Amino acid sequence: MVRPTLLTSLVAAAYAAVAVANKLPGAYIVELEDGHDHATVLNHIDGEASTRMTFDYKLFRGLSFKYHDPQAAESRSKQLAALPAVKKMWPVRIVPKQAVGGVQVVDMALDDDKGVMQAGRLPKDTFAPHVMTQVDRLRAKGITGKGIKVAVIDTGIDFTHPALGNGCFGNGCLVSFGTDLVGDAFNGSNKAIPGNKPMDCVGHGTHVAGIIAAQKNPLGFTGAATGVTLGAYRVFGCQGHTANDVLVAAFNKAFEDGANIITASIGAPEGWSEDPWALTASRIVQAGVPCTIAAGNDGASGLFYTDSGASGKGVTAVASYDNVDAPLVSFHSTYNINDGRSIDFIYTPGDPAEWGLSMPLYATSLDYHIDDDACKPLPANTPDLGKYIVLVRRGGCLFTDKLNNVVAKGAQYVMFYNNEPDAVIVSPDDPTIVKATGMVSPKIGIDWVKLLKAGRKVTLNIENLAQSKPVLSSSPNNITGGTVSTYSSWGPTWEMEFKPQIGAPGGGILSTLPVSMGSYGVMSGTSMATPLTAAIIALISEVRGTFDPELMTNLLSSTAKPSQFNDGNNTYAEIAPAPQQGGGLVQAYDAAYATSLLSPSSLSFNDTDHLATNLNFTITNQGSSAVTYKLDQIPSITMYTLGQDGISPMSFPNEPVNAQASLTFSQNSITLPAGHRAVVSVTAKPAAGAINPKRLALWSGYVTITGSDGSHLSMPYQGLTGSLNKATVLERGQAW
Structure with a gap:
């Protein structure tokens, strides 16, 4: 390093x-x-x-x-x-709180029967994130993580949720331990005032908890490790952020409370392993407790953008993959025409969603073909929109622009109708400007506009989400499903430490929400991938009888499946860079029962100035018979860190370079008797040729190890063509 x-x-x-x-x-x-x-x-x-x-x-x-x-x-x-x-x-x-995806698009019409399922059923026989990661195969064997304590450092958990304890907190409950370190009013800057119980008033922590351990529920999914007990360590108030001193306290408290695994879907760009929170997590890992921390959601910022806690040495930093299914949770409501009979409709709540009222509907335009509804300030003769639920057609400008224009006329409740057959969760940049948003299908919206144009009075009756019945719908994600989420932050650290370690489904994940927020919802982020990884570690630990953090990371990385690169629109033939996805998409069953082990989990050859001429890794055969291993490499895409000026950092997708490093192994084939191990020496010839080293070309790929017993393992590697020490930050006379 x-x-x-x-x-x-x-x-x-x-x-x-x-x-x-x-x-x-x-x-x-x-x-x-x-x-x-x-x-x-x-x-x-x-x-x-x-x-x-x-x-x-x-x-x-x-x-x-x-x-x-x-x-x-x-x-x-x-x-x-x-x-x-x-x-x-x-x-x-x-x-800050990890930003989560507020927009989930699904190719279906909400008022059609197609794609809408009854409670208790899923579009597939098993939950897609579990199938993607082989969790379903472990669950089929009765592996649930029984008796394992998983600490969740987050916004707290709504343990009143029927799928998360139904009001039970403490010994014998699903949420059996934990504490509120900060209280409702904490915002990161002020003094923390601990509360009585770690109740969630934000939603993030409850969603995370459900991914780990949600019990059976009307929507038909469960957490990955339903046998674990959860610890809730609340480090956020109801508004605002947290701070690294609170995280230092929370991690140490969880460790001393006997947590077997600690997970945190929190972070901010820093990239130093000596950050006090990262250092704390590293010490806990060294003491034998695995720590999974979100890699971050700053993929748009390009290479070398790891998050603070995830940068800790030994910490399992987790990248996000997009779900192969695109789930959506909607809710039933009713409307009346001229105060007549109630008519059912389905809508998708946005963020915020403080519904629970009946109000007349007002359309900002009676032209349902309009392309820029409410994209400009509304006319002077617009009535006080505080007396209405305001109907606005999607399209022509940002949701935030539309909301600002209707709020200027007093609107607090806004229902959008779509301009295409999709469902979208509306999440404004500043969720405090309105009390509630939502969206209905084009058909429903057009019907309402026609009624209003004809002089009819339309009244919407939208229940509080806590009293509403959720409806789950789903469709295949054929564009990005199974590939690394574009928002997932890239490594390596600023010390050329390999990050992230592995990835898991985090894009478009169905889980629990606080009862007051509707009980169930879909979120996206490395925040969602990280708890699934923690749950998978619990399952593997039950099978293998150990929590050894280094072994867990080695197993997860070596058995993971690297994916092809996807830029958000297209999937390419080349493997995605290792600094984006780590070892790849975790495969829980393969990791749990692997008998061929690799150590370490990755290889980092550093930059040109400090090139590691030789690195070693170990292959161990823990099986009952001899295995012959064939060694090879699969290069992934090499990418420039900096722009053509050699100064400005590039944003996603970074410019690819048509050059890869080549590896030489001390031996290309090894036969190991049962119980034996061998050390392999690896020499790297860095990517060269038509490369501008001033632009810092990050090269990577995977060592592949194919066993005669049918095993297929891999080890990610990385290096840099260029000098970090000599890189130009600013031209003379310029300022940052």
Whole structure:
């Protein structure tokens, strides 16, 4: 790996840009040297600062605090850092909630019977994310993760949900342990006030929990590991963000509470393994507890964009693949014409969705062919839209533009109707500008416009989601299904550490939501892939009788299936770069019962200046008979990190380079008797030829190991043609 003293000016400047954006002014985390107590620091900051968190854990002792005068904080913190009691010191950084996909498109009409299923049935015999990852094969053998404790660091869990405990919290319950570290009012910057129970008021943590362990429910799916018990560690309030000091506390608390696996679908771009949260997770991994952390949802930002916690050494950073099915949860409601009989319709709630009312409908246009409905400020004679549910046709501009224009006339409840036979979840940039959004099909919307044009009064009666009955629909995802999600963040870390380790389905995932939010919904993100991976580790641990984090990562990576590259519109013949997908899409059954093992999980040859001339990996035959292994390589797409000027970072999809590295093995065929192992030496010849090294060409691929016993294993590798240390960040006289 590149030594810290040789870390590139490129990444240092990029880090600085990110760091300034998320640093909490005047706030610091201090770790104490062994043998020192908190009093030394507390006495030093007495009267000058207030304590945020106190850490008194086996793996981390110290505290976090915030100076009252941010202007004096830097000089005072330097004095504090020089004290013998202080082992290390970091700034407190704000960590946002992971953005999740708010738009899910499905090729179906919501008012048709086609694609709409009855409760308790699925479009396939088994849940698609489980089939994609072989979870269904383990579940068929009765493997459920029984008795394993999985800690979920997130927004809390709605344990009143019928599929998540039905109100039971504590010993003997599905959500059996955990704590609220922050309280409802916490926003990342203010002081955390712990609550009584880790109840979710956001929805993210409940969705994550359902992916792991949701029990039987009317929509017919379950979590991947229904036999585990969950721990809920709430680190977000009802609004806003969290902070890295809270995450340090939460991870240590979960570890000391006896969690067997810790998972967090949280992160912010940083890419340093010495971040205090990443360091905490690494120590927990070294102590024998696997930690899965989301790789991040910044795929649009291109290469070298890993998230903070996921960058920890030994941490399993998880990429996202798109579901092969596109599920959608809709709800029944009714409308009346001239206060007559109730007529049923189906709508898809947006975000926010604070429905639960009856109001007359007002259409911003009586032309149902209009291409730019509400894309411009509404006429001066528009009535007070606060008295109506406002009907707007999709198309011509962003949803946010339409919402801003109707809100300017008082609208708080907005129902869109589509301009194509799809269903879309409307999620504005600022969800606080309205109370509720939703969408109906083109047919329903046109019917309503015709009625209004004819002078009829149309009243919508939309129940609160907690009282509404969900309807699940689904259609195949033939465009991106089974490939890496375009939003999934790319590695490697800024130290050329290999990230992510593996991937799992995260795009378009059905799971639980708080009862107040409708109980069930679809979300997308590495946030969804990460808990599925944690659940799979629980299943594998039940089969193999160990939680060894290194073994888990090695098994998952070596048995995973790398996918072809997809740019969001097309799938290409070439394998997607390893820094996008890690080892590939996890295969739970193959990992659980593998008898041929590889170690480590990946190979990183560094950059041109610090090229690792030889790297080794080990093959172990744990089977009952001899196996002959054939070794080869499959290169993936090489991509430039920087633009043609050799300075500006490229965004997704990065420009491909028609050149690959070649590998040479110390032996191309190995026969191992049962119980034996062999070390293979690998030499890399970096990608060369018509490459501009100033643009930092990241090359990667997979070592393939094919066994005579039918096993098919792979190991991802990566390297960089170019010098990180010599990379130009800015032209002279320019500013970031």
